[in-house]
Amino acid sequence: MADLTFLRDYNEALVMAVARTRPAFERTTIADATGLTPQAVSKVLGRLVEHGLIAPAGVRRPAIGKPASRYELVPHSRYAIGAHVARHTLRLVLTDLAGAVRHSVVTPLPADFTPGTLLDELTAGVDRIAAAHRLGARLTGVGIGMIGPLDHAQGTVRDAHRLRHWHDVPLRELAEQALGRPVHLDKDVTAGVTAEAWRRGPAFRDAALIMVESGVGAGLWLGGAAHRGSHTNAGEFGHTVIELSGPPCVCGRRGCLEAVHDRAVADGDIRAAARVLAVGIVNLVQTLDVAHVVLAGANLLTHAEIYRAEAEAAIRTQVPRADWQTAGITLSSLGADVIAAGAAMQVLDSRYGIPDLAPLEPAGARPPQSG
Amino acid sequence: MADLTFLRDYNEALVMAVARTRPAFERTTIADATGLTPQAVSKVLGRLVEHGLIAPAGVRRPAIGKPASRYELVPHSRYAIGAHVARHTLRLVLTDLAGAVRHSVVTPLPADFTPGTLLDELTAGVDRIAAAHRLGARLTGVGIGMIGPLDHAQGTVRDAHRLRHWHDVPLRELAEQALGRPVHLDKDVTAGVTAEAWRRGPAFRDAALIMVESGVGAGLWLGGAAHRGSHTNAGEFGHTVIELSGPPCVCGRRGCLEAVHDRAVADGDIRAAARVLAVGIVNLVQTLDVAHVVLAGANLLTHAEIYRAEAEAAIRTQVPRADWQTAGITLSSLGADVIAAGAAMQVLDSRYGIPDLAPLEPAGARPPQSG
DNA sequence: CCGACTTTAGCAACGCCGTTGCGTAATAGA
DNA sequence: TCTATTACGCAACGGCGTTGCTAAAGTCGG
Numbered sequence: 001m002a003d004l005t006f007l008r009d010y011n012e013a014l015v016m017a018v019a020r021t022r023p024a025f026e027r028t029t030i031a032d033a034t035g036l037t038p039q040a041v042s043k044v045l046g047r048l049v050e051h052g053l054i055a056p057a058g059v060r061r062p063a064i065g066k067p068a069s070r071y072e073l074v075p076h077s078r079y080a081i082g083a084h085v086a087r088h089t090l091r092l093v094l095t096d097l098a099g100a101v102r103h104s105v106v107t108p109l110p111a112d113f114t115p116g117t118l119l120d121e122l123t124a125g126v127d128r129i130a131a132a133h134r135l136g137a138r139l140t141g142v143g144i145g146m147i148g149p150l151d152h153a154q155g156t157v158r159d160a161h162r163l164r165h166w167h168d169v170p171l172r173e174l175a176e177q178a179l180g181r182p183v184h185l186d187k188d189v190t191a192g193v194t195a196e197a198w199r200r201g202p203a204f205r206d207a208a209l210i211m212v213e214s215g216v217g218a219g220l221w222l223g224g225a226a227h228r229g230s231h232t233n234a235g236e237f238g239h240t241v242i243e244l245s246g247p248p249c250v251c252g253r254r255g256c257l258e259a260v261h262d263r264a265v266a267d268g269d270i271r272a273a274a275r276v277l278a279v280g281i282v283n284l285v286q287t288l289d290v291a292h293v294v295l296a297g298a299n300l301l302t303h304a305e306i307y308r309a310e311a312e313a314a315i316r317t318q319v320p321r322a323d324w325q326t327a328g329i330t331l332s333s334l335g336a337d338v339i340a341a342g343a344a345m346q347v348l349d350s351r352y353g354i355p356d357l358a359p360l361e362p363a364g365a366r367p368p369q370s371g
Numbered sequence: 372m373a374d375l376t377f378l379r380d381y382n383e384a385l386v387m388a389v390a391r392t393r394p395a396f397e398r399t400t401i402a403d404a405t406g407l408t409p410q411a412v413s414k415v416l417g418r419l420v421e422h423g424l425i426a427p428a429g430v431r432r433p434a435i436g437k438p439a440s441r442y443e444l445v446p447h448s449r450y451a452i453g454a455h456v457a458r459h460t461l462r463l464v465l466t467d468l469a470g471a472v473r474h475s476v477v478t479p480l481p482a483d484f485t486p487g488t489l490l491d492e493l494t495a496g497v498d499r500i501a502a503a504h505r506l507g508a509r510l511t512g513v514g515i516g517m518i519g520p521l522d523h524a525q526g527t528v529r530d531a532h533r534l535r536h537w538h539d540v541p542l543r544e545l546a547e548q549a550l551g552r553p554v555h556l557d558k559d560v561t562a563g564v565t566a567e568a569w570r571r572g573p574a575f576r577d578a579a580l581i582m583v584e585s586g587v588g589a590g591l592w593l594g595g596a597a598h599r600g601s602h603t604n605a606g607e608f609g610h611t612v613i614e615l616s617g618p619p620c621v622c623g624r625r626g627c628l629e630a631v632h633d634r635a636v637a638d639g640d641i642r643a644a645a646r647v648l649a650v651g652i653v654n655l656v657q658t659l660d661v662a663h664v665v666l667a668g669a670n671l672l673t674h675a676e677i678y679r680a681e682a683e684a685a686i687r688t689q690v691p692r693a694d695w696q697t698a699g700i701t702l703s704s705l706g707a708d709v710i711a712a713g714a715a716m717q718v719l720d721s722r723y724g725i726p727d728l729a730p731l732e733p734a735g736a737r738p739p740q741s742g
Numbered sequence: 743c744c745g746a747c748t749t750t751a752g753c754a755a756c757g758c759c760g761t762t763g764c765g766t767a768a769t770a771g772a
Numbered sequence: 773t774c775t776a777t778t779a780c781g782c783a784a785c786g787g788c789g790t791t792g793c794t795a796a797a798g799t800c801g802g
Contacts, residue, residue, distance in 0.1 A: 001406035002381045003760055004788050010373045010728070011789085017731055027750080033732045035372035040789050042752065065749030066797040149691075202731035206601040218658070222598055224730060229593075229660020230577040239691075240654035244614045244631070244647075253653075253689055260615070276615075282624075283611035287589070287658065289600020318624050320520075320610075357381070359595060360388055360573035361404045374789055375759050382760085398779080411760050413781065436778025437768040 002357055008044075011036060013354045015044050016053065019073040020098060021201030024057045026068045045071065052077045053097065053352070073098055078352070079139050081126050082344030084188065084337075085109075085118060085146040087162065087214055092125045093337050094133060095344035097352070099199045103129060104337050114165045119178045126179055140351050141182035143343030144175065145191030147215070152232035155185045161215065184346045188339045189235045190226050193219030195334055195342030196294050197226075198349060206290045209332070210237070210281060211339075212307075213297035216258040218284065219342075224354075242279055265299075274307045278314035285319060285327050296332035296339075304331050373728060379415075382407060384725045386415050387424065390444040391469060392572030395428045397439045416442065423448045424468065424723070444469055449723070450506050452497050453715030455559065456480075456489060456517040458533065458585055463496045464711035465504060468719060470570045474500060475708050485536040490549045497550055511722050512553035514714030515546065516562030518586070523603035526556045532586065555717045559710045560590030560606045561597050566705055566713030567665050568592050569720060577661045580703070581608070581652060582710075583678075584668035587629040589655065590713075595725075613650055636670075645678045649685035656690060656698050667703035667710075675702050 014034045018025060030041045048054040055074045059067040075098035084091040088111070094103035107121060122142075130139055149158040155172025172185040186194075193209035202224070209219040216238030220227040228234055238258030239251045246255025247263050257280045264273035277300075281293055293311065300307050312329045319327070332338040385405045389396060401412045419425040426445045430438040446469035455462040459482070465474035478492060493513075501510055520529040526543025543556040557565075564580035573595070580590040587609030591598040599605055609629030610622045617626025618634050628651045635644035648671075652664055664682065671678050683700045690698070703709040 001385070001760090002378050004378070004786085007373050007375070007378060007759090007788060014372065014731060035729065037790060038751075039753095039791080040372075043789080061798080062749070064747080064799045066751080068750065205730065220659075222593055222600075223596065225594065227593055227659070230662035231660055234658065234660035236657040236660075239657050241613055241650050242615060243626075244617070244650065246615070251691055255614075279612050279615065283654075284658070286607040286610050287605065287655070288591075288598070289602055289605035289607075291601035320622055358406065359576065360385060372789090375757085378759060378788090408761060409780070410762080410782095414760080432769075433778070435770050435776075437780080439779060 006355060006357065009355045011040070011044050012048060013352065015041070015048060016073075016352050017202060017354070019048075019054055019071070020198070024070045024072040026060065026070050028068065075100060077138065078348065079133070079135050080141055080143060080344040080347040081129055081139065082143045082145065082191070082340040082342065082347075083122055083125075084191075084340035084343065085144060085160075086188075087147075090118065090121050090125065091337070091340045092122075092129060093340035093344055094129050094135075095341050095348070097348060099195070099341070099345055099348075101334060101337050101341050103133065104340070105129075112164050115169050115171065115174065119174060122175060123178045126181075139181065141184065141347040142175065142179055143184040143186070143191065143345070143347045144171065145186055145188040145339040145343035146171075148187045148236075149231075149233045150185065150187060152186050152190070152228050155183075157185070158233075182347065184343065184350060186226075186343065186346060187217070187219070187228075187232075187235060189217040189219030190228060191219070191340075191342035191346055192296055192332070192338045193221045193294070193342065194226055194346050194349060195338050196292075196332065197221050197224075198342075198345040198353075199333060200292075204292055206288065207292035207294065208281075208284055208288065208290045209294040209296055209338075210277065210284075210300075211297035212261075212277065212295075212300035214299075216261060216277070216280075220288070220290075222288065222290075225356075237280060237284065240280065240283070242276070242283070270303045270306055271310065274303070274310035275314070277307060278310040281311050281329075282314050282318045285315060291327055293327055293329045294332050295329065298336060301331070301335065377726060377728065380726045382411070382415050383419060384723065386412070386419060387444075387723050388573060388725070390419075390425055390442070391569070395441045395443040397431065397441050399439065446471060448509065449511050449719065450504070450509050451511045451514060451715040451718040452500055453514045453516065453562070453711040453713065453718075454493060454496075455562075455711035455714065456515060457559075458518075461489065461492050461496065462708070462711045463493075463500060464708050464715055465500050465506075466712050466715035466719070468723070470566070470712070470716055470719075472705060472708050472712050474504065475711070476500075483535050486540050486542065486545065490545055493546060494549045497552075510552065512555065512718040513546065513550055514555040514557070514562065514716070514718045515542065516557055516559040516710040516714035517542075519558045519588075519607075520602075520604045521556065521558060523557050523561070523599050526554075528556075529604075553718065555714065555721060557597075557714065557717060558588070558590070558599075558603075558606060560588040561599060562590070562711075562713035562717055563667055563703070563709045564590030564592045564665070564713065565597055565717050565720060566709050567663075567703065568597075569713075569716040569724075570704060571663075575663055577659065578663035578665065579652075579655055579659065579661045580665040580667055580709075581648065581655075581671075582668035583632075583648065583666075583671035585670075587632060587648070587651075591659070591661075593659065593661075596727075608651060608655065611651065611654070613647070613654070641674045641677055642681065645674070645681035646685070648678060649681040652682050652700075653685050653689045656686060662698055664698055664700045665703050666700065669707060672702070672706065 057070045057072040061067045075096040078097040082093045091106045157169045160166035175183040205224045207221040218235045218237035239256045241255045243255035247259045249256035249259035261276045428441045428443040432438045446467040449468040453464045462477045528540040531537035546554040576595045578592040589606045589608035610627045612626045614626035618630045620627035620630035632647045
């Protein structure tokens with residue numbers, strides 16, 4: 001169902017998206033980018049200024065005519081904290097409304113840590129940051145990015161890979177109780193690609209974030225939104241077969257990209273590993289036609305330029321009609337913070353981003369009679 | 372921008388989606404499935420009945436209380452014609468508003484046919500069907516499903532694979548002029564998956580249609596909509612590498628799924644070919660987490676059960692945690708008509724399906740200041 | 743210095759959307 | 773015949789972007 005509140009929220013989110021991707025802007029800019037009439041811009045902008053999200057920022061004096069008032073996002077009006085839960089570390093990042101990282105801290109986690117241990121570390125860290133920066137009510141919520149498989153819709157960790165105590169843990173609910181704030185839980189790679197999307201604006205419609213760090217995964221951003229799949233477990237890119245009779249993989253199959261890649265790394269041949277990843281990236285471009293590929297992950301970033309160059313060469317030479325079917329390869333704009341920052345931005349996105357329309361209830365869906 | 376017309380169209384489309392996937396329905400059904408209030412259902416339904424898309428269909432007498440009026444879709448109130456342009460044939464299909472195929476006809480196309488030849492055959496065929504069924508104004512438009520690469524947004528065929536006269540042909544515009552009706556142009560596989568989605572209703576949110584027919588391709592339906600990618604060229608699934616040093620492919624790479632598959636077919640080992648395709652399907656499920664995989668294409672359907680069984684076995688055994696991460700494998704519900712029928716349903720979908728919200732203009736998108 | 747012109751911005755009335763409140767129709771059962 | 777129950781529409785309402793118009797704040801030419 002769509003009602004007037006959806007309409008309002010949607011148009012406000014459009015204005016926020018423009019505000020976020022520009023240093024400053026005028027009402028005309030908004031009207032052109034969104035298609036709203038000047039009068040509607042006036043009303044929407046009025047609401048956003050009233051809530052403190054947007055503020056006037058001087059005027060521009062044109063050659064003739066009345067000066068145009070300029071506006072800008074107020075980055076410190078809202079914050080979110082993101083957590084990147086890895087196998088041995090917890091990274092906490094404070095992000096403002098503009099998507100800028102204001103604080104980043106890494107704490108070690110014990111081997112085979114339990115949900116309880118993580119929750120203790122998480123609440124302590126969040127409270128410390130909230131107090132130090134006097135966030136108060138400006139803290140919108142906390143996001144958690146974690147290895148899967150997990151169920152984003154239910155907020156449950158199904159089986160954190162190679163962590164013994166993490167089977168069917170309702171982490172979102174537990175964290176909301178412990179923190180007393182809204183919590184978002186998502187796969188690390190999906191959080192990461194949200195960070196890139198939030199910062200790069202509406203031009204970033206179809207993209208993949210490739211992450212190499214204790215496994216190979218891909219966060220997918222398709223048609224302007226995160227793609228999670230029907231069990232919110234998309235992106236298991238490392239477990240796609242690229243060599244039919246290749247080395248056995250931990251997942252039980254043979255020749256998975258991750259297994260072939262890791263073998264090259266074990267052989268000390270980073271360039272060969274990068275070429276393997278590049279094959280996978282071209283596969284992804286062929287399948288999904290993404291325009292942007294972002295590279296991330298600790299194990300990749302230590303040899304960032306090798307990986308980037310091999311991926312770029314592969315795309316240039318192996319995609320047909322490369323003249324018009326281009327895909328840009330870049331390194332993650334936030335480095336090691338990208339997952340945690342993305343988790344934070346998911347919280348901001350759910351509150352200030354483009355809202356979703358609820359899907360229909362399938363109910364007693366029967367196939368129609370055939371003709 | 373979102374305005375009141377979007378609101379109205381969206382809610383009408385929701386009601387149509389419910390109507391399409393059920394033999395008959397009551398107002399309460401709509402209210403429950405859509406979240407609209409009974410009063411809103413009354414208004415929406417009134418508009419749809421007025422336009423002849425929906426009609427009353429008796430009453431249901433409950434144990435107590437006033438009988439509930441029932442309604443049903445009027446399948447013959449709107450039609451669309453779909454064309455499947457293959458290398459040697461043109462298939463035309465007449466589809467009604469319910470997604471049922473009312474007529475199907477195949478005509479041969481000369482080797483290396485030109486755009487002009489196709490347009491002649493197309494207009495002759497469309498006019499013949501429109502006259503025979505007295506469609507008149509009930510013919511919503513014509514859809515064309517074709518091998519790529521092509522540009523759906525611009526309606527241009529970039530390079531129809533192995534057709535000499537098809538480079539940068541503005542087929543949509545040409546066909547609209549020749550037919551005097553709205554025309555939609557899309558890749559064959561995307562049209563095919565639209566057919567399945569249109570018929571199976573809102574439960575069909577994440578799916579892939581795998582087509583084996585003069586090449587291997589995949590039509591993607593992600594998050595309840597067709598995924599075409601940034602150059603509308605997604606689905607080149609046959610040109611993903613699954614065997615690093617495999618046989619050379621026509622695309623210039625080595626070990627593409629299509630090359631490996633075709634080698635098995637050439638060897639006469641269909642089961643091996645099916646196993647190769649199954650590897651690719653598992654790759655797709657791992658990457659995209661689709662819940663439905665539909666098999667189609669002339670070359671596949673002649674050995675349908677072998678392909679289906681191998682794919683199902685692969686998904687059952689090779690996807691981790693198969694207990695909750697399930698994906699159903701089915702054969703295309705429309706057989707050889709699926710592409711043409713899907714092209715027709717794309718026309719109906721663009722007119723009576725869930726509308727899109729226009730994306731923002733990127734304009735001078737600059738990355739925000741960091742830190 | 744002043745009127746003509748251009749551009750920006752807001753006020754007020756409007757049309758249309760779904761919602762709310764309430765009255766009415768249609769049935770079964772007592 | 774009355775009551776309980778369910779279905780459904782009329783009318784008023786609040787909120788959305790739109791339209792039409794006026795006011796404000798500048799530049800520029802005479």
